[in-house]
Amino acid sequence: MALSPDFFDRSTLTVARDLLGRHLVRIADDGTRLVGRIVETEAYTEGDRAFHGWGLYDEETGTLRREGRAADLFRAPGTAYIYLIYGMYWLLNVVTEPEGRGGGVLIRAVEPLEGAAHMQQRRAAAKRPVELTNGPGKLTQAFAVDDRLHAALLTEPPLFFTAGQPVDDAAVETSARIGLTKGVNRPWRFFIADHPYVSPGVPSDQRA
Template identity: 60%
Template sequence: MEPLPASFFDRSTVSVARDLLGERLVHEAPSGDRRVGRIVETEAYTEDDPACHASHLSRDPKTGAVTGQGRGEDLFAAPGTAYVYLIYGVHWLLNVVTEPKGTAGAVLLRAVEPEEGIDDMQAERGVERRVRLTNGPGKLAEAFEIDGDAHTKSLTAPPLYLAAGEAVDDAQVAQSARIGISKAVERPWRWYVAENRFVSPARPSG
């Protein structure tokens, strides 16, 4: 499969989040096994977004340098970089950095439709039903064996990368508020393939 170039992510976060629907998440194991899923749900987060990890950071008015502490600094990395973090001390979440380098933004991959390596995903998660393997960001990361080691790695080349798939027509795309947040709940920055059974079942915030 052909990896998406860095230029795909060097754009508005909102545009990337929408356009990632239908593309593929691929993880090639050293053993030669491959896990592939079609992206069916995403969320966008930007520098000026109160729900974004970079929102508490500030810029030096003279140099433009980012000041502050915390994991949000890595959201200013080059487009196409993996931003992976742990929530509740249990679940890893995979994001891809967007916008030009020096501007914070990322798209959270919330759900994929499993296509290859399903047996490996079932063994990893201890779940038999295909529909439950990757219908949520924590499930997705576990099924694809994604953890903190992937953080700050490029998602534009193997072993873990985003690949070209098939575009999803606007008529098949739905939007809603994002899930599991308490700030900026009015922003309709969650995109998903309508009526796809692999979309996460959680309710939008607000």
């Protein structure tokens, strides 16, 4: 059963942590079922300079400028926010917080559970199984996630989350997020410690 919008209608940091161990499910165009266990996430909120919607909400007036794709980060919780980086990689985020408040969680890495052979067909560059989905751009390639799913509700097919198996706090670590030049010191990256499918990137505060 898909996670309901109420799951995402919470603090972004709470959702980012709670998504670990949950399952990402994609029903491909040919009917193939692809499933991955989430092992790494990052949180972004409207008060964070690294947030794509930074500056769209005016606290003094309480108004939101609905300009560009980033305005979709203020939509209903559970909405997909998908964007392109380096002109070639789509990244999957899920909108959090009550509608009208900005927040989103980036799905950074998953462990394949079903459909690995089909993922390999889409990830010809992967030389080892771990390289199928150990990064945000890799997993969207493997799961056939692209701009067509932007602004779709991630609480129903073809792309959605299920309960999976929550992860104990003892198995969870945090760090600064990866690939940022702003907000580098926020420990808002959540991942399962020592999991082989966690992305190999270096936290931004270690690169600054």
